[in-house]
Amino acid sequence: TMGPAQQLTNDPAFSGSASIAATRDGVVHVAWVDTRTASQQIWTKRFVPGSGWTPDELLVFSTAAAAQPSLTSDYEGHLHLVWRDSRDGDNEIYYKEYRPGTGWDAADTRLTVNAATQSEPNVDADPQSNVYVVWTDQRNGAANPDIFYKERKGAAWQAEVALVSSASDTTNSVQQFPAIAHDGQATTYVAWTDHRLPASSGKNREVFYKVGTGFVTGVETESAPPLARLLRNYPNPFNPATKIVFRLERDAQATLRVFDVHGRLVRTLVDSYLAAGPRTVEWDGRDDRGHPLASGTYYMRLQGGGTYVSRAVSLLK
Ligand SMILES: [Ca+2]
Ligand SMILES: [Ca+2]
Ligand SMILES: [Ca+2]
Structure with missing residues (x-):
C-alpha cells in the first residue's frame, strides 16, 4: 500500500521532472528541475531516517540550463x-556522483562532446559503482536521433x-x-521509443x-583497495563467545556472516554501512534465532566493496 501524497517542493517557479533513488540504509534522494533562480537548474533533497527531509539544495548550476535529471x-x-x-x-550529457560521508562531487563531469543535441539521459550502476548511461543523440541528424551509450569502468569513462x-x-x-x-553479470538491457515502423502499417x-x-x-574502483586487511578472532577455539576483529580500509557497506561447514548461513553479525577503521564484534556462538550452535568448525566471512575475506573458527564445547 502507498501512503498519502506529500509535497516536497514549495516555490512559485516550475518544480518538476523529478527522479528518485534510495539506498539500503533507507536514505531517499530526489533530484528535480527548478526555475526558481530563473533558468532551469537541478535541485536535490534527501530523506534521512530519523531526521526527515533536508532543505532544498541547488545541485547543478549551469550557466545555461540543466534539465532531464536521471538518478x-x-x-x-x-x-x-x-x-x-x-x-x-x-546540449551535452553531464554526470556527478554522491558518496556517503563525502557528499556530491564538487565538479560536474561532461560525458559528451558533440555539436549536435544530446538529451534524455538515463543512468544505472552496478555493485562496484560502475556506471552505465544511455541517451538520445542527434549527431546523425536532428530528424534522425539515435541511442548512444557510455560506461564508467572503475574510475575511467x-x-x-x-x-x-x-x-x-x-x-x-x-x-x-x-x-x-x-x-x-556483465549484461545490460536497454529499452526505448522507436518510430521506425511506418504509420501506414x-x-x-x-x-x-x-x-x-x-x-x-x-571492476574495483581506484578508490576501492581491498576492503579488509585483517580478520581474526580470539580466543580460537572458543566457548562460549569470541571476539572478531577486523579493519575496514574505507567506508563501505559491509557484511560479516558466519557459515557452517555445509555453507549454510547461520548468523549475520554485521550488515550495515561502516566507517573505515578497526572494529570488534562479539559472537556468542548462537545462530540468528538465538539457538546455541553445536561444536565444530565455522567460517566467518567479511564482505563488501566487491571483495571478501574468510577465516575458519572453532567452537568447542
Ligand atoms: Ca515550484
Ligand atoms: Ca552536444
Ligand atoms: Ca535514428
Missing part, C-alpha cells in the same frame, strides 16, 4: 546523476558507443527516451529493446 543508487550507497546541460553552447544508429536503423527514423538496466511508435553483453562488472 540511480548502487549497493555501496553511492548516487549517480546524469542530466542534459547546455552550458557548452549545445570509456568511449561512447552507438547502440542504435544507421547501421541498425536503416529507415533513419527517430529513436528516443532510452532506459537502461543492468543485472550485475498501423504501427508508428513502438518500444524496442536490446541486450548487451561484455559490459563491465566486477
Whole structure:
C-alpha cells in the first residue's frame, strides 16, 4: 500500500521532472528541475531516517540550463546523476556522483562532446559503482536521433558507443527516451521509443529493446583497495563467545556472516554501512534465532566493496 501524497517542493517557479533513488540504509534522494533562480537548474533533497527531509539544495548550476535529471543508487550507497546541460553552447550529457560521508562531487563531469543535441539521459550502476548511461543523440541528424551509450569502468569513462544508429536503423527514423538496466553479470538491457515502423502499417511508435553483453562488472574502483586487511578472532577455539576483529580500509557497506561447514548461513553479525577503521564484534556462538550452535568448525566471512575475506573458527564445547 502507498501512503498519502506529500509535497516536497514549495516555490512559485516550475518544480518538476523529478527522479528518485534510495539506498539500503533507507536514505531517499530526489533530484528535480527548478526555475526558481530563473533558468532551469537541478535541485536535490534527501530523506534521512530519523531526521526527515533536508532543505532544498541547488545541485547543478549551469550557466545555461540543466534539465532531464536521471538518478540511480548502487549497493555501496553511492548516487549517480546524469542530466542534459547546455552550458557548452549545445546540449551535452553531464554526470556527478554522491558518496556517503563525502557528499556530491564538487565538479560536474561532461560525458559528451558533440555539436549536435544530446538529451534524455538515463543512468544505472552496478555493485562496484560502475556506471552505465544511455541517451538520445542527434549527431546523425536532428530528424534522425539515435541511442548512444557510455560506461564508467572503475574510475575511467570509456568511449561512447552507438547502440542504435544507421547501421541498425536503416529507415533513419527517430529513436528516443532510452532506459537502461543492468543485472550485475556483465549484461545490460536497454529499452526505448522507436518510430521506425511506418504509420501506414498501423504501427508508428513502438518500444524496442536490446541486450548487451561484455559490459563491465566486477571492476574495483581506484578508490576501492581491498576492503579488509585483517580478520581474526580470539580466543580460537572458543566457548562460549569470541571476539572478531577486523579493519575496514574505507567506508563501505559491509557484511560479516558466519557459515557452517555445509555453507549454510547461520548468523549475520554485521550488515550495515561502516566507517573505515578497526572494529570488534562479539559472537556468542548462537545462530540468528538465538539457538546455541553445536561444536565444530565455522567460517566467518567479511564482505563488501566487491571483495571478501574468510577465516575458519572453532567452537568447542
Ligand atoms: Ca515550484
Ligand atoms: Ca552536444
Ligand atoms: Ca535514428
